[in-house]
Amino acid sequence: MSKNLVLQPPRGTRDWLPEEAYAKRIVSEKIREVFESYGYGEVITPAFEYLDLLKAKAGEEVVEQIYAFKDKAGRELGLRFEMTTPIARIVASRLDLAKPLRFYYVQPVWRYEEPQRGRWREFWQAGIELFGISEPEGDAEVVAVTFDALKAVGLKDFDIRVNDRRVVEDLVLGAGIPGDLLPSALRVLDKMDKFGEEYVVSELAKLGLREDAATSLLEKLKSGSLDIDTSTQPGREGLRRLALVVDTLKNCYGINVTVDYAIVRGLGYYTGFVFEVKAGSSEGLGSIAGGGRYDDLVSVVGGPKIPASGMAIGVERLLEALSMQGALKLDYREVDVCVIPVKKTPEILSEAVAVARELRVAGMKVVLEVSERSLSKLLEAASKRGARFAIILGERELKEGVVTVRDLYLWKEEKVARPHLYEYIRAGSST
């Protein structure tokens, strides 16, 4: 063994110890239940894909974040940086599957970025994709699933912000910004919350927008009103659909969302509706979840044009937000019962194994203590590990056909006849 090995996990990755892994699993399971309750089915795809596929519809910036490599046969591959493109591949290639399709996943993805709070190079996404529904009601369903999933895990005061790209684009172009500067303008507008109106106006001036035009543009954007003037056909369409999504959510699902024209979202494949979720009291974490409509992706990947809408929850961010809110209360216990043979004679040991097996079969977590330490040390260890009971087994017990059950919480112990052991422990566990 070399002494020089780096024992930390690589930058941007992490280990999950039992308690953390448990929290992640519980949260993931609650999310899955919500996804499945809406009729979504799980899909699992490879960690790596052909590089060309991943590049197909990603912005240039995202392409640079792909972990790319060649396999031994020279194939150009890359680790998936999100799940939507791989799933679009499935949909594009499996035209035999009847639409609409409802898929979900809980999987790790990889991006070569500079790590920060809530930003990892390997992270988990839990998301859904809805293919074959072009109506705004599909977008509303996606938002509703997101809402229910976040509620199910106990996230408090989160805010869902919705937008349609075409509306902002319409307004920005209408204000007089040339088409080629649109991306820069959108980026500037996104800074509204962070740097304030004055900053945005001055930045827009650099893009050639007069101050009064910029101010009136900001007025419209800030209003979050669905009753604004649009100048283009796509803009009108976007506005109409956005209003429908908001209405459906409010009137049918009872979910209130905020219209925020600054939400644009980075991934290049969104074609209209977009949304984002941020949680209260989790500043600096970025968005917990996000999604939108991507009607072109399946065709870009080589399939027919199939409308689609989807979203992803950042599992690590969700966990961190939950723990910041103090909403991550889990009763984690690794061990329920510790079986301690006093001496390791064959008779005692086989009785200990039998006792442990009996309780394990009944669904309890049982450690059979086999290390050579004094009884008091072993009791101490069992207690620290969080076990509720210690079962002490030696010659005396064997002779009498009983076991000594020590309640490590109540500091009591009692001899219990073998046939009543499980009953005794089960009764004690629930107090």
Added chain:
RNA sequence: GCCUCGGUGGUGUAGCCUGGGAACACGUCGGCCUGUGGAGCCGAAGACCCCGGGUUCAAAUCCCGGCCGAGGCCCCA
């Protein structure tokens, strides 16, 4: 790509400014106590103070370079 901070036993830290004995907590192991004192007390093991160079009689400490990490900007889950 830019910026800030950091790297000291297994883990988390103090010490660094104002250079000279490497400390504390937890953890581990043991003794008091070879079938029940989970507490407590006592003890032990465990660190070439990230690497390399420089300054100095003397460097964990000051200086330079590198490597690694955590955050911020950008962007994003």
